[in-house]
Amino acid sequence: MPRQESLELTRRVLKHFENDTLDIADDVWREPRGAYVEQDRFVADVEMLRSVPHVIGWAGEVAAPGQYTTKDVMGVPVLVTRGKDGALRAFINGCAHRGAQVADGCGKTRMLQCPYHGWTYGLDGRLTGTPARKMFAGADLDKRGLIPLPIGEQAGLLVVGLSADVDVSTALDGIAEPLSDYGFDHNHHAETRCFDIACNWKLAVDVNFEGYHFPYVHADTLDPLASNNSVYDIYGRNIRWVFPFRDIVAYRDVPETDWPDQFFGTVVYGLFPSCVLIEAPGTSQMLRAYPGRSPGETVVYLSIGAPKEITTEEERAWYKMGIDGAALVLDGQDFPMAAACQRGLEAGVDHIVFGRNEPLLHHLSSVRAQALAGGMR
Ligand code: FES
Ligand SMILES: [Fe+2]
Structure with missing residues (x-):
């Protein structure tokens, strides 16, 4: 203060x-x-x-491009990333294939890989890789990725909403x-x-x-x-x-x-x-x-x-x-x-x-x- x-x-x-x-x-x-x-x-x-909105962490946890962290918020697995472009994003930490968590703990990376069947995601949530992709013809994989959640940074704190309609900008x-x-x-x-x-x-x-x-x-x-x-x-x-x-x-x-x-x-x-x-x-x-x-x-x-x-x-x-x-x-x-x-x-x-x-x-x-x-x- x-x-x-x-x-x-x-x-x-x-x-x-x-x-x-x-x-x-x-x-x-x-x-x-x-x-x-x-x-x-x-x-x-x-x-x-x-x-x-919920405060879930310190912005310093994802200060550098490529950093990510994961949090449980009322049973919702939340993934927070700092993209290569410097943008802060949050997603439901659930794979577009069958829902497994694509990241655990925290770290720095260029992409995230689901531990279950190896689907990969960019830090912007886009699905970038699917092993045996032909087997999913008709599943509209082009339209699938991690589901975004509202996230903001106020007073150096990370503020997240658990659904798309939560306004995180005024929490603090x-x-x-x-x-x-x-x-x-x-x-x-x-x-x-x-x-x-x-x-x-x-x-x-x-x-x-x-x-x-x-x-x-x-x-x-x-x-x-x-x-x-x-x-x-x-x-x-x-x-x-x-x-x-x-x-x-x-x-x-x-x-x-x-x-x-x-x-x-x-x-x-x-x-x-x-x-x-x-x-x-x-x-x-x-x-x-x-x-x-x-x-x-x-x-x-x-x-x-x-x-x-x-x-x-x-x-x-x-x-x-x-x-x-x-x-x-x-x-x-x-x-x-x-x-x-x-x-x-x-x-x-x-x-x-x-x-x-x-x-x-x-x-x-x-x-x-x-x-x-x-x-x-
Ligand atoms: S649940 Fe993620 S690749 Fe299958
Ligand atoms: Fe006490």
Whole structure:
């Protein structure tokens, strides 16, 4: 984020430190259990999620001509390429022959070859080669290729739509400025881990947006380092939540001109509907949560980015340590709590309540309701 904004966040946080306060909501919020356990609501959620744009990666993952990457987005295999012409494209990662995925992971190439029967494709999605092509006379192969999906790049992030009619161009309007200066358009992909969690997708997102649980869930990890004297900002359907490292108090005695460019703490962005960016000095993480096959199942991808290409074993070990630490907190501490809440809701807890000290959970519920009502398509 721009330096001026980082300084302003530090001022706001220091004020909260002095008073031992945090940004709060005006009231409490009740969310009925149906939002997490009912099949009808689950079906409506999935339909809504398929109709809105999703942030799925850093533009730096496909910065150079010939680079490609693959992502699972709500069970849809997505292929993103940077063509020889420099154009960014996305496709359903499904072969025009029988549907197999034509690419896996990420890399750099001139063409893609399906592993099943060897059909080949250009990075522009055109079918360029078919073994025993004569055997397909009458199958209109000239008209077949990879099926394109809408894709855009905003604030250095890749934004994809899961069907042709999704407008990806405005997904990050309003929050593009705070997201600038992170260099997402240069971020390389270090590693991704996948977690299956026995909770509703909304619970998996929400664990990232309140610090009320820090002393209980993260007593031995986050809590000794970070405090919940937090501030938040809302940018339409997107959000930013900022909590400081405890040592930020030392800045009270330092002139602002000597404060660092980057905020001394963790800045968490919620990019509607279910992408979370976690930015702290020395680390850049992206978490994507998608509903599984039932209201109580979620698939989460946790990715860690690197500001430059990883070339040495030492660098690889460094990023492995980073994702190990993130996984320890998320999968070892947060996600089991989300699964515990799901069990309680399934057992009959009639509604849950968000306190005034959990203000962003109010906002997340509110924008989801608006989107379900069709207000954000
Ligand atoms: S499924 Fe791809 S070549 Fe057969
Ligand atoms: Fe947590």
